[in-house]
Amino acid sequence: MPQRRHVTRAAFTAAAATALLAFASPAWASSTVPLNPSHKGSTAANFQQECDDERFASLGDNQDGWHFVLPGSDAGSFETLTLTFNDGTGQVEIKIPDASDAYPDYLYSTGGNDPQTIHAYVFTPAGWTLVDGSAVISGTGDKFNLSHTCAGTTPSKSPSPSPSSSESPTPSESPSTSESPNGDTSASPGSSVGGSGGTQGGLPLTGVAATSIALTGVVLIGGGVALMTLRRRRDKITFTS
Template sequence: MTRAAVSAAAATACLAFATPAWASSTIPLHESQKGSTAAGFQTQDCDDERFDDLAANQDGWHFVLPGKDGGNFETLTLTFNDGTNDVEIKVPDATDAYPDYFYSTGGQSPRTIHAYVFTPAGWTLVDGSATISGEDEFFNLSHTCPGTPSSQSPSPSPSPSSSESPTPSASPSASVSPSTSESPSTSESPTGGTSVTPSSSVGGGTEGGLPLTGVAATSIALTGLVLIGGGVVLMTLRRRRDKITFTS
């Protein structure tokens, strides 16, 4: 009986000391790493072999537990913003919407302290929490591998549409400027100018002084002839009158 009691007490004591190591706890993402983007994170390492399956339009994220005695990752909950909405991702993801996995260290006592997540490129890490076996203060974002957002691929495609500049470059239509440059029609001004000079030379224009002078000389000459003729007639009549003698 004594031996049985001692054995039971020893087993209970062992379980009591072991229980804290088996308990799970929830820890947050390090505060300084909230709001990070893969492209803007200070540590980037695309040579990480666990990013080998990363697509060109995906960002790779590597999270790690910092403590040596903090236990293992059990679950990981991350919140990202896709530019419009917040998206929550759980690791492991039962829907397999985003590639992810836990990675364990080697050695005699392996620990699952690494977690990898692939998201569409350009997302922002807003917040995160992890359930671990054991206790720790926080977990870290170790490094990233940025991809190219697929939204940028259509952006070059508008450049062909912007190549519609040929159509707005209605420089052909602007070449109607020759038509608008009705300088030929305005060149009728020379024709009008030449028409003015002959009309003035004919005397029907403003320089009609010469024709008027000719007409005045003719009328004066005729008037003079009439006066001379009248004078001759008067002198003849007077001479005849002077030749008449009266006799009684």
């Protein structure tokens, strides 16, 4: 009889331990599930927006708020999330939770008698696009969802300032004297050039004027000589009676 009792107790203990392992195994096991494929490529502005979510109370004007959720009780809780966004120039990876992350993010528990961390929030600069994501969960499932968003205002680039007035090109100054093709500079009408041996301020002697003066001088000299000759001849004539 005592031996049978020991066998019965051993069998009961083994059955109890197996039952405990069976109940505990879902909590110990972790699995990785992807983001719902239909939510890839979403922006906060084109998704279902619920800006009255109290978790978005601290959302900045230039930030987008994102709320992710696990569907069904079998999924257990979020352990970690990895999200990939496109910021317009390239891809940015965000892990939740991550205290060193530049973007605010946290996991939110439902509380109660059977708390589950099935909510996840992250704030990003406005205008980003959700590219992909994966989550490590404590239960079982085939995906997690983007529940709703709150879109911020995308900062617009200010246009480059246009000049207040257009500057007209400075007019070129005309020279006071014009240069002849051989490099000589002709005097303007208001200036005077003195000739060699002439009176300062007189007009220059040109070729035609010099010739006329010379001829006039020769004529005058010739005339004077002729008159002197005639006079001498007259003086030599004597009258006889």
